[in-house]
Amino acid sequence: MLAHHxxxxxxxxxxxxxxxxxxxxxxxxxxxxxxxxxVINETVHQEGAAPEPMLLERLKEATTAD
Amino acid sequence: xxxxxxxxxxxxxxxxAELESPVNLAVFxxxxxxxxCAETRQLSEEIADLSDQISVDVYNFVNDKEKADQYGIDKIxxxxxxxxxxxxxxxxxxxxxxxFMSLLDSIRTVSAGRVDLMPETLAFLDGLKxxxxxxxxxxxx
Numbered sequence: 001m002l003a004h005h006x007x008x009x010x011x012x013x014x015x016x017x018x019x020x021x022x023x024x025x026x027x028x029x030x031x032x033x034x035x036x037x038x039v040i041n042e043t044v045h046q047e048g049a050a051p052e053p054m055l056l057e058r059l060k061e062a063t064t065a066d
Numbered sequence: 067x068x069x070x071x072x073x074x075x076x077x078x079x080x081x082x083a084e085l086e087s088p089v090n091l092a093v094f095x096x097x098x099x100x101x102x103c104a105e106t107r108q109l110s111e112e113i114a115d116l117s118d119q120i121s122v123d124v125y126n127f128v129n130d131k132e133k134a135d136q137y138g139i140d141k142i143x144x145x146x147x148x149x150x151x152x153x154x155x156x157x158x159x160x161x162x163x164x165x166f167m168s169l170l171d172s173i174r175t176v177s178a179g180r181v182d183l184m185p186e187t188l189a190f191l192d193g194l195k196x197x198x199x200x201x202x203x204x205x206x207x
Contacts, residue, residue, distance in 0.1 A: 001172065013200065016156040017158065036203060063194065063196060
């Protein structure tokens with residue numbers, strides 16, 4: 001999974017795969033309706049299995065967002 | 067009763083045949099009140115049986131709190147896939163279906179300790195100044 005690869009490439013990145021059905025409170029917290037849904041630093045969301053360039057855009061959003 | 071059938075075990079063994087260095091699966095479970103804890107532990111042990119490079123350590127989420135804190139585990143079942151260092155690769159919930167392939171992939175990648183990413187991504191990661199936490203929500207398919 002791309003997110004895990006990012007975690008391996010950087011000491012600052014951690015990546016979780018979360019099984020939505022077992023953690024309904026988290027699915028609710030992040031409004032997970034369709035999967036996969038990626039949540040970056042609590043604030044930025046990405047629907048679907050995004051290719052690397054698209055995920056990179058989200059990562060940039062998450063790190064410049066206030 | 068094994069979770070992986072004979073065919074799957076053969077395939078997984080082949081996939082893991084070329085691991086370059088050791089990988090540890092740190093599994094966090096609890097005796098009671100955890101829906102898939104036992105299966106997650108069993109699955110991890112069955113995978114570890116298929117490769118000399120893979121070891122499993124099973125921790126109790128409540129009794130082994132320092133370990134849980136060390137690995138940043140806040141919910142269970144959980145698997146931390148650890149290689150030469152802890153890269154922050156985690157699985158929460160039983161890794162079945164699509165997650166199972168991702169688990170195998172992460173074992174291989176953690177073992178190799180290197181990844182294939184776009185130059186732009188690597189440049190971004192190099193310039194990163196703050197922690198990034200990515201949570202990918204999935205369902206077993």
